[in-house]
Amino acid sequence: MRKPALAALLAAATALAGCATAPPEHLSIVDGASFRDASRLTVTIADILAASMTPATTTISVRPVAGADPMRVSTLLDDTLRERGFALAPSGMAYPGAHNVRYSISPVDGDVELVLDVDSANATCLFGHDAEGALVLVGSCSVLSTDTLALTIPRDAMPESATHLTRGRPMDITPPRATPVPASSSAVAPAAPRTALPAQPVHAAPPPVIRPTWTLVEGQPIRDQMLAWGDRAGWRVFWPRDVNWIVPVTTTFTGQFDGDAGVLAQVANILSRQGKPLTLMFAVGNHSAIVTPAGAPHP
Template identity: 50%
Template structure:
């Protein structure tokens, strides 16, 4: 009798596990999302995984995308996961001790649904758009615990309204070339030991604490994508609103993939400032103003080559 009672539960568990393995055997896929959406979603996925697993000791096997990848989702996700500190198995191949990750994005009305699987744990999240076009969560994610893994959903702070009226403009970005390498930290010279009186016992000094700095974020400008779309996506990632005119004459195609480092809001050597300076050096009539109180970057057409 006991076996008869337990049998349905055992069967249900087996079916559930089988369903999980079936989903992980399918390829990842994305449909109905813009480049800006894809860029934001890769950050959301990386944040969920980094909040769930220790990146420094975790290897991920990301299930490859099916079909074409016009918005470079695989590259953007891999780059963001490596930024978080994860190791990745090559080409989504099985790797001992790795966690399998699959993602699927589909449109629902004007929103997007993200299904994320990590081993046999899963979560489903709904995303809409702010008035300025940034992707934002709609409601709470629906998660199901796995055998040994529970996906944790971090809080996401995104602007939910249009930027406030702009205050006095910040100085325009200078047009002189930037140094090829970011500035390094100031050198720290250890001070010599203090003079010790002969009658005082010598005490070994305490070890100096090791001061570490978080690595500067990396910003990748992708070949073949419009520069305006990529700057809007960078702004979303940094929590800034980027205002760039919808003008075909100001939405140039990036000719080569390039990486930048630095804080997004650094008006002298930040990634956005470097991109604008590069455009100015190519006689593009653009100017950048940064408004720090409401975290807004405005790119305008000067009308003349600089």
């Protein structure tokens, strides 16, 4: 009598195991790309999605990366999507009303190809590298839209430019004044005059304050990660090539990128306390952050 119950239990366990292991075609792929390239393209993915949808009212279900994901690309993308204002479905789970997102980052003849699938829409972009090793867009992206979703490629958010998407601001919305309609000549008597109340401006609710999250990934060079953080924030970071260490443990920071209390300054202060003194200067006019060893002249 116990055999049917045992068989049912084994069947349920097998079904759960099948759900936990998604087919390869349902997973995102990061293969052969450097940390800096992969992290930069997570920003590009988030910017394409933000330009194509309304983040505040959109839930995204991102397919997890196949394999171990040692560069924590899934985490980096989630951080940026939340900063843009998207809600995220639990990893790998179907969620009612969520847009399904799958991406592939892989090398192609020395360049890097990004393939982004959003539901049934698709965008494919090819990137090369400039003299400093940063990604630059090669040509234009190929886009396949659907009747329900048109993917938009924001040119000003592509790696060829340091500028960032402009965020919307709350607007004061004033109701239009009614246009008076002349009384008909057949009216029996004119209506008694009324004192019109002044229109009251209606203020749009301010957007929610989102404190950006920044993940320092274990096993990756500190220089590459700070350059990647700058890419995400729209800042150009100058960090000497010979000032570099491997991050020993994954750590999370919150707050804005720049400023004396920003995350870049937090990292520089931690390194200084660990016997690696650095100085940091922000050039706000051109969005540049310059890091040098303590006592060395700024470039």
